[in-house]
Amino acid sequence: MDITPWTQRLRRFATGRAVRALTVVIVAAGGAWLGIALGGAVHANVGPVEVGMSAEPSWSGETVVDAHPLGTLLFDTHNAPIGLRITLENINTARAGVLLEDPRFSDQLPALLEKELREGVRTLVLRAALCGLAGALLTSLIVFRRPGPALAGLLSATVMIAGTGAAALLTFRPNAVVEPKYTGLLAGAPSLVGDAESIVTRFESYRAQLAKLVNNVSQLYDAVSALPVYDSDPESIRVLHVSDIHLSPIAWNLMHSVTKQFKVDAIVDTGDLTDHGTGPEDRFVEEIGSFDVPYVFVRGNHDSKATQRAVDKQKNAVVLDDSVKSVAGLRIYGLGDPRFTPDKTVDVDSDPASLTALGRAHAMRLGQAFKPVDLVAVHDPSIAREFSGTAPMILSGHTHARSTELLPSGTRLLVQGSTGGAGLRALEHDEPTPVAASVLYFDRKTHRLRAWDDITLGGLGEQSVQIERHVETDPGRTISPGPTSVPSPTGSLSGTTSP
Structure with missing residues (x-):
């Protein structure tokens, strides 16, 4: 069948x-x-x-x-x-x-x-x-x-x-x-993209818009932040971390607004304040004197020794170059970048092995010549990483991309983006570089990081803003001395090409 x-x-x-x-x-x-x-x-x-x-x-x-x-x-x-x-x-x-x-x-x-x-x-x-x-x-x-x-x-x-x-x-x-993520948009903000506008006009227009944007968003954030927050905690030390301003005037507006709205106690700048480190650029650093809080500065690879001296002359400026200062209750160690890449007449050693060796040598010196510090500020993350175990917190920049990492020693490394939106380079690319800064909240008694707010604003022509809160899960963790074996996130630095 x-x-x-x-x-x-x-x-x-x-x-x-x-x-x-x-x-x-x-x-x-x-x-x-x-x-x-x-x-x-x-x-x-x-x-x-x-x-x-x-x-x-x-x-x-x-x-x-x-x-x-x-x-x-x-x-x-x-x-x-x-x-x-x-x-x-x-x-x-x-x-x-x-x-x-x-x-x-x-x-x-x-x-x-x-x-x-x-x-x-x-x-x-x-x-x-x-x-x-x-x-x-x-x-x-x-x-x-x-x-x-x-x-x-x-x-x-x-x-x-x-x-x-x-x-x-x-x-x-x-x-x-x-740990909320805040997003916002300034209604009715005019578009700043136009072929007929000059670079100066575009930056000045954007600077004015940015000042209004940051003030509005900061006030809103302060008003709605009914979290277990640190912005009204009298037991916190608030540090504004900026980096890689690259002669961008929009950074000053951001920093003034955040310093006022978040009641910042000190500013730490991890370098590349200028672009070529020339004498005419020294006028740009005079804005530092307009802040009413200490301005800690470490030299970047785009800052010359003359730039460093110009910063040192400004009111409230604290220049650190293999030195330690107590600022706003925190002991901070800073190291200037060993390179000055804009000078093409001089060979610059940017070999990763050389940079890590330099960082390791200074980290050993820090442990031997100074009392324990609360914070280390270095421009390049590949150098900064070698200070793992010497302090609970390390700040750096250079990469124009924000990231954070808890190193095996217990030290937290925070790499800041570009607070200047990469400066004039923002006009060279189709996708603008975001404007980045962070507010760090340290316990006034233990000097340990408790939380931090990452502030990100859209690059040139983009009026968006985002504020994202992070809470340190174990602020009292033990910090173990010794360098980390984790590879550097910055990649190859051969030659004189640099951010």
Whole structure:
């Protein structure tokens, strides 16, 4: 007896059922999302603020606090295909007045915020689940017009919603609220790209726009930062780390704004303040005297010894070159870069082995000739890395790309990007170099890093800004003396070519 027709019929039957089942699941998923989108949002009072809460598809599973049009706060709170969006809609003036006038209410505010936020999220979850199930059922009835497939769609939606909720709950990270990413855009900022504009005009226009941008964003950040933050902690020493300004006037605007808004106690510049280290460029460094806080400077490979002397003449300037100074309560060691690459008449030894050997020799001298220090400032990361174990924190620059690394010794190395957006070189490339700086928060008693804010602004012609907070997980860790064996991240430095 030939069984081939029966096999084909069975295969067609199984294939047809699989396709129908998959269709039911897809229709139910679409209906569930439609129901959540149309009816899942809720409104709640969280302290003096009226907020809207909604669930939305999200592969990253993040929580977004939307303060449109000023910007957003993003928290990496969970791993599930659903995100939570909280929109600040209005200020409840009556509640805000009570908060300002009644100190007892102010003391109760943190607990009240947590309670009301939790209640709002609980209401959102329940409402979104019910709307999702209703959407799946109604969509299945409309598409299939039979109760059987409709109930199957409802069951599929129940499984999907329950699974998504379980994934969000199991992967929930409450500590994510202390490390937000802030993004913002200055509304109505004019475009600065135009063929008819000169370099000077473009930079001056961008400088003015940048000053407004940084002030607005810094004020917003200071106002909404209701985290366990360090910006109002009297027990913190705040250090602004800048590097590779390269004669860019926009850097001064950024530094003045951040110094004021973040109440910075000292500035550390890890070099390449100028581009060619010439006499006319010395006028540029005179802006240092306008700061009301100490300005610590270490020479970069684009800064000449004459540049270093010009900086040293400025008010509040602290020049470090194989020397240690106490600044704002921190003992800081600084080493100028051994090279001066703009001078093409002199051979410059940029061999990685030579740089690491120089760094190792100075690190040994630091351990023998000076008392323990809290912070080391060096321009090139390949030299800076050899100071691993001599201090809890090392600052450097040179690469025009920000990065941080916890070295095996326990020392943290922070490589800063270009605070000047790479200077005039920003006009040489299609993609502008971001303007980068960081605010570091040190404990006033232990002198250890507790947290830092990375501030990144879009390069020339881009008015975007991002402030991202990082918290040091083990500020009291033991620092073990000795160089690290990890290879340098800067790569080959052969010849005289340099950032």
